[in-house]
Amino acid sequence: METTAAFAGLTCTDCGETFDAEDTPGRCPDCDGILDPDYDYDALDVTRETLAGEAPGLWRYESLLPFPRSAAVTMDEGETPLVEAPSLAEELGVEAVYIKDEGRNPTGTFKDRGQALAVTAATLHGATDVALATAGNAGQAASAYAARAGLDSHVFVPSRASFVNKAMINVHGGDMTVVEGRLGDAGAAFEDALAEHDDWHPVQTFVTPYRHEGKKTMLYETVEQLDWEVPDHVVYPTGGGVGLVGMHKAARELRDLGLTDELPAMWAAQSEGCAPIVEAFDEGKEMHEAWEYPDTICGGIEVADPGASPLILDALRESGGGAVATSDEDILDSAVTVAQHEGVEMGVTCAAAASGAWDLAQDGAFDADDTVVLLNTGAGSKDADVVRSHLMSKGI
Numbered sequence: 001m002e003t004t005a006a007f008a009g010l011t012c013t014d015c016g017e018t019f020d021a022e023d024t025p026g027r028c029p030d031c032d033g034i035l036d037p038d039y040d041y042d043a044l045d046v047t048r049e050t051l052a053g054e055a056p057g058l059w060r061y062e063s064l065l066p067f068p069r070s071a072a073v074t075m076d077e078g079e080t081p082l083v084e085a086p087s088l089a090e091e092l093g094v095e096a097v098y099i100k101d102e103g104r105n106p107t108g109t110f111k112d113r114g115q116a117l118a119v120t121a122a123t124l125h126g127a128t129d130v131a132l133a134t135a136g137n138a139g140q141a142a143s144a145y146a147a148r149a150g151l152d153s154h155v156f157v158p159s160r161a162s163f164v165n166k167a168m169i170n171v172h173g174g175d176m177t178v179v180e181g182r183l184g185d186a187g188a189a190f191e192d193a194l195a196e197h198d199d200w201h202p203v204q205t206f207v208t209p210y211r212h213e214g215k216k217t218m219l220y221e222t223v224e225q226l227d228w229e230v231p232d233h234v235v236y237p238t239g240g241g242v243g244l245v246g247m248h249k250a251a252r253e254l255r256d257l258g259l260t261d262e263l264p265a266m267w268a269a270q271s272e273g274c275a276p277i278v279e280a281f282d283e284g285k286e287m288h289e290a291w292e293y294p295d296t297i298c299g300g301i302e303v304a305d306p307g308a309s310p311l312i313l314d315a316l317r318e319s320g321g322g323a324v325a326t327s328d329e330d331i332l333d334s335a336v337t338v339a340q341h342e343g344v345e346m347g348v349t350c351a352a353a354a355s356g357a358w359d360l361a362q363d364g365a366f367d368a369d370d371t372v373v374l375l376n377t378g379a380g381s382k383d384a385d386v387v388r389s390h391l392m393s394k395g396i
């Protein structure tokens, strides 16, 4: 298996056992815990200068990733703009707000970063097929990267997945199963199918060890784009928490490598219609309880049972951040406000970050000289129908 020099293998976040990446495509063989890529950081010679010399894109960070650019299944994902949002800064009463615009990725969301690594891993494992259950965007990304790598993809989506996602999974030639119900129902159907197909390589959230690893690059990029200033706050629309856990890991790596001095406060933004992380954070718990009746317009974060909640909650607490839930009504309003005040098109799910930031500002979570980064995890145009309908509901 072609790996980078410092990649040392996989460590179980539950039992602490370590494994050879070659033998472990999914979760911990001993306890079914989440596996996390590990590196020999002492062997790494990464400085601000060596990074400055790297070619653009996600793979400029290859020394901090498990696989090299030469092995990558890639469509030049990453290198997304960090767009300044001066009107929002004024409204939130902070020094600066930036929107990390992940909508500019190949399939219109940050899911491309995770799938670039997960599908690369699948090819290195010699897989012929990849499979996952997904709310939609990850399935679109997986079917796209699988197509590029010449692999078959099997994608389980809930009936309420967006039209764009379902259509594009078809267009990429994915084998799609639409499951009546919610993400949990699609997940159950996926588990059943997986049990019958031992040749399917999982590219599912926190089953493959590599999706959160790909998402580390959002934080590396952000810090480089801010000329190595660490933002005070990062607000992230949180479902399974892949991006949040990845970015927090990246912030720790940069600090531990001596490239930065501090960690940004990580904030999980959710919808009041499905807020298991906010509930667990507020109650001081180490783990969530599954949300009984998930119901939000924000499909990407309608995750009732986020299995990585211990990692998410650790990241929030260690970084001095927290969790915030707002209503779907406020979230939709925020998508419209950002589009009208800044021109930036936010996806509906992503607008939970903007809406959450307004709430946090009102609660005094930010100081006047703070820098706040909002993750626009996906392109607003993918949700044009939903946001336009919201205006119609108001007679506009």
Ligand SMILES: *Cc1c(COP(=O)(O)O)cnc(C)c1O
Residues within 6 Å of the ligand: 109, 111, 137, 138, 205, 237, 238, 239, 240, 241, 242, 243, 244, 300, 301, 347, 349, 350, 377, 378
């Ligand atoms: C998947 C998704 C999320 C949530 O991602 P997690 O890392 O699993 O929390 C947020 N926004 C969009 C647009 C998504 O597709």
Ligand SMILES: [Zn+2]
Residues within 6 Å of the ligand: 012, 013, 014, 015, 016, 017, 028, 029, 030, 031, 032, 033
């Ligand atoms: Zn384990």
